[in-house]
Amino acid sequence: MKMSKIILETKRLRLERIGFEHKTALYELLANPKVHQFFPKVLDRNEAREFFEKIQDRDRTDGHSFWAVILKSDLSFIGICGLLSQTIDGNKEIEVGYRLSDKYWNHGYGTEAASGCIQYASDTLSVTSIISLIQSVNKLSIRVAEKNGLTFEKETMFQGLPHLVYRLYLN
């Protein structure tokens, strides 16, 4: 059975399964230094290909992953947002993650895309709580989390770096 490409829609956005048609725009996003100022590094072409393959592996294994964020008005690819399985302090968690091209910041798209994912986690995956893992310096990301009702829970180490865990209980 062929899996549907569109995962969810919000007022202005469509989130769809990442495929070959998104590769060029995705690689450009992953090479953008402004988008990755709070990540260890931007990704070169080989690393971006590995990232792309990991997105697809997660999708096959978990049934969810990063999805492409598409602007409904002109079908532009504006970034990625999605639901990622993580193990934090020994517990299995679902993280809502987001990265948008800086060209599309300051329109409320980050909050809208994350909100759509949280709704999907609640309605379709019946997840009981959702987290975001955010570095304390990443104020824009903290703002997105707080606008969607997530609150600070604790600090943890994630990928070798200190992160804040923000959480929202669902259902």
Ligand SMILES: CC(C)(COP(=O)(O)OP(=O)(O)OC[C@H]1O[C@@H](n2cnc3c(N)ncnc32)[C@H](O)[C@@H]1OP(=O)(O)O)[C@@H](O)C(=O)NCCC(=O)NCCS
């Ligand atoms: C974090 C990130 C996704 C935020 O994206 P964004 O779309 O600019 O964020 P928001 O949804 O908060 O919108 C920002 C502003 O748009 C403005 N805005 C303009 N039009 C709007 C509208 N129609 N609706 C809502 N907000 C609107 C608002 O002022 C809002 O800020 P405020 O609510 O704090 O005043 C983006 O900065 C990013 O990709 N960062 C790099 C990657 C990253 O760090 N990811 C997180 C890792 S933990």
